[in-house]
Amino acid sequence: MIFGRVVGDVVATRKHPSHEDIKLLSVQPLDRRGKGRGAPLVAVDVLDAGAGDMVLLTLDGWAAMTAVGRVPSPIDSAVIAVIDSVEWDEPEARD
């Protein structure tokens, strides 16, 4: 799983039926200091995470489908926790 920060909602009218009635979030992956880095991902969410929340994402298809109770479906990423606290950064690490 990776750390991400919720950026906002993704709106799509034309989509696969299994994506009806489920919230799609744009999530920014975080680097080892908790800052955003790289391209945003899109994840389904049933934990009602909101913009700015730090979340835990699974990037495995089966794991993500299980998280939202839709197996099988065209889902490969899901919010599985809203993070309260984390020990961050390892002094010796580099980007």
Place this chain on the structure above:
Amino acid sequence: MIFGRVVGDVVATRKHPSHEDIKLLSVQPLDRRGKGRGAPLVAVDVLDAGAGDMVLLTLDGWAAMTAVGRVPSPIDSAVIAVIDSVEWDEPEARD
């Protein structure tokens, strides 16, 4: 899932039988400002996306096979939504 922009069609005469009668699109992944970045991917499409459309791609095999109703088959990426709008970029993020 990731954000991408449809570049165009991919034409292949010699291919696996499961790829007959299904549209193959070249899709450019997008960075956190919505600009193209990196190598294009190839995805199957049953939502009739066209060149220039911003789309949502799944990159998981089972999820992609499910998206087009061909399980199992040699498919690992599919267009699963055409994006209407998205909140883009996080001010503090970097590439």
Place this chain on the structure above:
Amino acid sequence: MIFGRVVGDVVATRKHPSHEDIKLLSVQPLDRRGKGRGAPLVAVDVLDAGAGDMVLLTLDGWAAMTAVGRVPSPIDSAVIAVIDSVEWDEPEARD
């Protein structure tokens, strides 16, 4: 799926039994201008692709096993099409 160009054959005498009697190709992934970039991958091939051919690769285990009709087996990449033509590069994209 990704775009690649066939570099040549890979020869291995000591290998898993499921890899007997199947062609192994070294394939160079391509960037958004159709030029080789990064480390080569190894894929199984039943479409008789040859050196210099532009091909479509699946990088998902189940999808690749299905492509060559050997499920399950220790295979995670397969040539699934030989490309005739593709619309290449998006003017605004960067590496």
Place this chain on the structure above:
Amino acid sequence: MIFGRVVGDVVATRKHPSHEDIKLLSVQPLDRRGKGRGAPLVAVDVLDAGAGDMVLLTLDGWAAMTAVGRVPSPIDSAVIAVIDSVEWDEPEARD
């Protein structure tokens, strides 16, 4: 599997039920000299690894679910060994 070093615990009150009663660790992936590099990952742990331990991580969904005996569940990374020793770095390699 990849090498990582345990950074610390991840605390999340609001999470998927399958993550109840299981330890979540933040783990820093290691480069070829054993130094931290890149963004931390989050893995489940049933081997009681502690901060500073060098560990082996699986990043495959099914493998990780199996490691903790919860199949299926929204888990895609798990600590599967605490490393005692490893031959490190290859003189000719580069980053």
Place this chain on the structure above:
Amino acid sequence: MIFGRVVGDVVATRKHPSHEDIKLLSVQPLDRRGKGRGAPLVAVDVLDAGAGDMVLLTLDGWAAMTAVGRVPSPIDSAVIAVIDSVEWDEPEARD
């Protein structure tokens, strides 16, 4: 599958039971000239590969479990061939 060079053994006393009695190798991924690049991976091996051997690695969970006859287990990478020869590098490619 990717190319790698065996660096040496990985020793772990505290580990998942499915990893008992199976050899764990540290393997350096190779770039398009056959030189080591990036972080080492850890793979299971039943082909008795030794330090310095060039090998073929699968990085898919199911494929790797199948390679060593342990399905399911917390294994996501396995040595599936020892390479005899390979056509290397494509003149026009870049890193």
